[in-house]
Amino acid sequence: MRLVLAPMEGLADHFLRRLITAQGGFDWVVSEFVRVVDRPLPDSVFYRICPELLDGGRTASNTPVRVQLLGNHLDAMAANAQRAIELGSFGIDLNFGCPSKTVNRSLGGAILLREPDTIFRVVQAVRQAVPAEVTVSAKMRLGYDDASLMLDNALAIESAGATELTVHARTKVQGYAPPAHWDELARLREQLRLPLIANGDIWTPEDYRRCIEIVGTADAMLGRGAVRNPDLAQRIRQQSDTAATPWSQLQPLIGEFWQDVRRVMPERYCAGRLKQWLNHLRQVHPEAEQLWQAVRGERELKRLDQRIKAVA
Ligand SMILES: Cc1cc2nc3c(=O)[nH]c(=O)nc-3n(C[C@H](O)[C@H](O)[C@H](O)COP(=O)(O)O)c2cc1C
Structure with missing residues (x-):
């Protein structure tokens, strides 16, 4: 079982990452996204978004932090991935799920789910830019308008050499409206060799149990559930029956x-x-x-x- 604290821009900043990981149970955490346009970013941008890089790339409780990059410019993504690793990030995560209009207008985030070929090229460029032992993961939604390209996108990520894939079980159009479609993740998992990390609407240990039973993987990413109950990962590990942090x-x-x-x-x-x-x-x-x-x-x-x- 691997439990990951989700990237949440403007919410899971280093204050909350520190506090939540201190409750235990998380294997790693993904930073808020670093927006890559068309050139290498100054180190100050990495340190602002991920100050843990100044502390060996870990939160105060020793949980590794993985920098997330968002963009589509191959050379710039490669150069920034390389720099994040040099600065001490534990791997690189690639964002193919951000629903923001501004980001999508400039062809970043979830809009790329309409273009599996572009996703392939971005993952490949980053994979080739960092040493082979460095984890390159990706995070996507089920799709943009619908889930028709879900498998194509996931296979593009797999064949480009990513190490693992997190899927938020909703399309971009579904936003955050409940429910999360864990059954779609089950369908995907059957067709992938790449390890799949399930994400979406895990609020309690009971939700986790139902989710992994449906999806068929023990790995999960926890977002808002851990913001509301910071010891959620720990209680999942303890198979606790209590729904909330006292x-x-x-x-x-x-x-x-x-x-x-x-x-x-x-x-x-x-x-x-x-x-x-x-x-x-x-x-x-x-x-x-x-x-x-x-x-x-x-x-x-x-x-x-x-x-x-x-x-x-
Ligand atoms: C405020 C907020 C900001 C988010 N920012 C990011 C982000 O920077 N990168 C990303 O991949 N996902 C981002 N997400 C999506 C979450 O990582 C996660 O996929 C989503 O919240 C579903 O998981 P949950 O139901 O456990 O919260 C964000 C979600 C929220 C609520």
Whole structure:
């Protein structure tokens, strides 16, 4: 069983990656995407998106971080992949799932799922640019409009030499609307030699059990479920029956998170960052709903300090 923390741009930044991986259970984590246009990026971009590279490419709890690249320019993808590895990334992950209009307009992310040949060339360019022992993985959705090219895309990724493939069990058009279509992943797995990592709507250990039973692989990537319940991977490993992280365990984490954010982020972003996480937590923790209600209109950092200190 391999459990991976999902890339989540603007949400699973290094603060949450550190906090979530510290709860244990994750084998590696994928960074937010690095957007590649047509040239090598300065090191500062890699360090901004993945500050763990300054710490040996691992989170504070020693979990390896894999830099994710998004783009279609072969030379630029190859050069940036090479640089990410030199800077200490544990492998390269390639993004073929991002639904953003801006990104798709410039032929990056999910739009490439309409072009299996382009996907093949991107994966091949990156595979050839980094040493053979370096993991090159890809992450895709079932398709763009529908799943008709799912197998072609996955086989393109496999034959271009990728090491593993994560599939978010929805098309781009399906966005994030439930349910995730795990049955499609089962269909795909039967036709691939490449190890498949299942992703989409694993919120509880019970969801994980149902997902792997349907898909037929034990490997899974956890996204929003781990944001809402940071010890989800650990509870999956322990075959726990509890659906949520106990509030008493979350309280100190909220305090730690706030201290980290306060120490590192420019003041004008701190309140928003806290509220964004609380907004996720309140979906499953009634106590977080109360806290969110108490802080949602608050922008004064000193008062937020007091509020958080009172609960965490
Ligand atoms: C806020 C947010 C940002 C995301 N950013 C990325 C990203 O940068 N790269 C990527 O491959 N997927 C990204 N995703 C998709 C997730 O990695 C994952 O595939 C999706 O959330 C489904 O998994 P889940 O149901 O476990 O959350 C993002 C998802 C969310 C909610």
